[in-house]
Amino acid sequence: MNKNQIDSTQLATLVFTVLSGEKLLQVPSLLAKDVGHDSWIVVLCLFVADAICMCLCLWAVKINLKHRLTFGTILQKTVTRVGKFVVLALFFALFVCRILTLCVSSYKMFATTFDISTDWTLFVALVAIVCYVAICLGFNAIARTSQLLFPLMFLSVLTLLVFPATQVPISQLLPIGEAGVENIAKSAFSRSFWFGDYVVVYFLMEHVQPKNNKLFAPVLTTFAVGALLVVAVNVIFVCLFGSLAQNSAIAISKISLFSVADSSNGRWDWLTLSVWLMSVLVKVVVFFFCAYRCVQEVLGLHFSKTSLPVVLAIALPLLVPLFVSSEDVVAKFVTWCTIPFAIVLYVLPFAMPLLATIANKKEANP
Amino acid sequence: MNSLKRLGVFLLVATLLVLVSVGFKGKDIHDRAIIVGLGIDLVDDQIEVTAEVISPGNGSEQVGTYSKTVSATGKTLAQAVQNTSQLTGKEASLGQCVLLVFGEQLVAQQNLGQLLEFFVKSDSFKETATVCCCKGTAKQLFESVEALSGSVSLSLSAMMQSQAKEIAIPTTNLLSFARSQRELLQTGFLNYVETVSTNNQSSNNQSKPQVYFVYNKVAVFAKHQFVCLLSQSQTVGFSLLKNNVSGNMFVVQHNGNDVALRSDQKDLSVTFKNGVAHFSVTLKLQLAQTDNFGQNNSFVVKNNKQIPQELLDQVQLEAQALANDFWQMQTQYNFDIVGLHELLRSKFGTNSNLCCLPMQQIAVEFSISAQEK
């Protein structure tokens, strides 16, 4: 069996893991800074956009089932070699930025909140080891891991949210849309970098195997569940913290504090949170895998074994925060790249079914 | 060869891990001064902090109290906390802190904004920690011994978190207080803690005075500055208009005798119609008996009617008077601790007018009724 092959149920759980992986950490406070208590509307809008794009990508996957072409091949057959290079280079930059931001926010969670003094290099080394092992073992192992962890992650977030949800004055969300449509749209555009996690599907085009001929239903279901959880976290967060929301870096850690009944009980919630934090690790691994695939496709190489130099090259930018503030660097980079990123995230999917059809036809009649 | 290679890689990784971990100092719990409560005072224009630190006993059995206090001063709160580390020789760790107490002088003279920022911006400090102010200095409070349990911080925080809601005392925590000082009218409250000495003897700490804590008054703050102190009856009035607080006790006359009625439950709704805020409170009363304390949930068996209507009417009048008394203070000092501005915000949205809308300009109606539970 191909070690990267995954079925649609595994893809569905993976979508959940990747979707919720990071958005419960830094994103709620960033959005609260932009639009206050309307952050959940931004999240909802972006999720709707993601859902549409994901459906289009899945459609492309379905078309591609005949010849199982890779994303790179589809691009090469349709938008020429240069187009493929540009798109994949953009994706590579996107993934590296995402890995960096993911690591920084999870480091904040692990090291600043949990531990007082964790070494960044050690943290990055550990993450890189996990990624290397995962790439060696193949994407199937990653997908199976996320499938195994899915119920645990879902339940852990749910348990963390149930008790705080009962203490939330929901009227804090009123009046809905107070920030104004323009602000909400602006925020949605500028924060789109943090969303668009469905892009993983591009790099699994040839590996997805629909289970019982079902592809859309399971993926969309888990997507909806994940999206609802993220929206719920945003709602609870802004309701509980109000004007303080923008000061609180790690939303889920702040919310979970309210799930402990007695303050002398210690922060038992962090143990539950740790279970969910595995999804962040899985997400880093998935993006690492995608970045690795980008390198393979751009260079046109097919390594018989996992290439350690490539993995190290992807991990190298993770040392940037040792020298400069990673948040500044990423923020600047993202500002420059907002439009190109938005194009690959939200325009390319509309062309994907067409591209897949053309490429498959060309493959059939070379 | 293959296995040798594997072993080599494993050893390399293990060595690297250990080498990297040299710069990776995990703090053993014994290297930390774990602070459970922090008192903050103003002494000669300097901040004095009094920390209640866990102090382990010797061996597996605990002898004596498990906490000791340490005080240090500094120009800022951060400096003062750091100075406590110098005294204890351990890193001051605030992750387990459950109580913050501001001394009387500090409250009267200092803006609390900066002090609160220190805690609110910390990642590991619990926002659910209880915050209060006290009569006299916080140092005195921490240096006394609570008569029923050993630790001041734990007992006071536990009392205020669990008990207060059943004896009609509104309480607050760090998050609510910090929010109240930044949002809308920027007014909030803290419980005002007084100590009552007792002649009980402590077997552990005979040198320290034994006290009980009384926290049935609240101090009002606006923009991090002290505004006024509500009297006990005004606090009761406030509790009537506050959600999640119950346990008001009313003593009324019946056939020349005093009868105690306890309200374990109440229905409170606040609406805003035609420019008038309408508070509708329905108190659910029962005769105060030995076994009905703390029955403030909805799933209690109903009893036969025992309270005559005239008693209910007396309660209604008394409650109305208490609420009016409290409301007068609100309008007089222009503070809003019942969340009227929040109600208006959810209705009309945030705007600068609302944020500085004085309480005098808001017309209010109370309709307080009493019925048997």
Add this chain to the structure above:
Amino acid sequence: MSTILFWCIGIVDNFFAFFLQMLATWANFALKRLANCHFCKQENLQVKVYFAQTFGNTSNMTQSILQQLLQHYNNCDDVKIRTVCCGQQFSVVLLETMCNDQKVCDFVLHPLLMQQNAKTLQDVEQQLALSVGTKTPCNFFEVLSDFSNGYTLVFDQEGNGCVAVDTRIALGRAVIEPPTSMVMRGPREGFVEDAKNNVTLLRKRLKTPNFKVVNLCVGKFTNTLVSVCYLENVADKSVVDKVILQVQSVCIDGLLDSSYLARYLDGNKTLLFRRVGSTEKPDVAVGKMLEGRVAIVVDGSPMVLTVPYLYIEDLQSPGDYYENSSMTTINRIFRFVSVLMSVLLPSLYVCLQMYNYQIIPFKFLVTILNATNTIPFSPFTEMLLVLVIFDILREANLRMPSAVGISLSLVGAIVLGDAAVKAGLIGAPAVMIGALSGIGLFTMPDNTLVLSLLRLAITFVGGIAGIVGVLVCTTVITLYLASLQNYKTPFLAPFTPDIPQDRQDGVAKTATEKMKTRPRSIPNTNKTRRG
């Protein structure tokens, strides 16, 4: 020059050995297709191949078979020859140490001596009909094989033809309850060292012609009998073929126990987790065969191997199937929790003390502070010390004679535990957590060693990197486990990949009468179990 020569010889030798191996494989397949059940027919070409490799070309036409046999067994004092005259002279040759005297007497010597007009070997064979196993070996290789297995050979005067009579000595213990898997309720029979007995125990429970046994021989010197047992129309043919091929491809000097074979059956060698099941109970083996697995019985080992193997099987105990399903579910949850606890608890104890003290409830923190106030070690060192001591005690306890074992555990518990705490060397919570974790491991007795190793590793990484380390370790282990697959069966099935039908016997077990289908995670040809 000589090096090159040796090298060339080596290549030729290897090529020849490979050719013979291929020949043996091909021949065995052909034979297997001819007749599925070979137990009574010792038609195994592989034996000949090994004999050929061991003794060289033996088709020496100038010597009789008897002479060749005796030549091979020179300097063996347990070879006995006796000449019997019963019409004609016959030589009775036997290995004294491998034959049962009584059987030789009753089934060979006595019938022969009673006969006076036997002329040919056919007459002798007819005469020895009393014995169940009488046969005529076709060639020298069979003669050698039968002789070494304890058959008594009756040669004619020329010594070129012989009749082999089964007089094998029945050495071995009786069928008793296996000490490694005791059950409260259920059969108490256990496998023994004799493969024939073991197959009998299986056949006793599977009285169907669909129960097939393929006998193979493994081991250059030991010639160990390996019986591959499966249920036709239930087990997947490709899995059976693959198992047979794997067994045949084993090139080993001696196969002393089934665990030797297990390493070869494990396709991609795993570092930690075994992917071949083993059981000492025939009812368990039959239960697994009924689900489509293949059982491999190795002579000389009371452990019968089963493939394909799922990780969830570790969680299942033989007694589970004889108890109420809800009780079983609860027990399995306890097992699962205790294993998780034993692997993660020590590392969490270290992490929480060293890095995440906020997580510990206040009063528990005070207790820990009090208990560890006088301890000279850091929590990290303290915990590693406790775990290593526990592992040493466990290992010592296993190797000690049972009488000493009890006193050793007492010494371990009292001296090392209580005294160390009282002396202030190790804190009481660490001892308690070490002991709790140690006991928890034994709820999954087959994997104790691996889990104990993992526990040490996670504690180590957790001690260095805090909760991040623990999470990283857990993720890597999960990734590794999820990547394993053997005999078309994912190791973590039915949880990942998710196979909803198989959850009936996952952690939660449905009532036996409701388990109507065979597990889908294991390849089988008949999905319906009952109904």
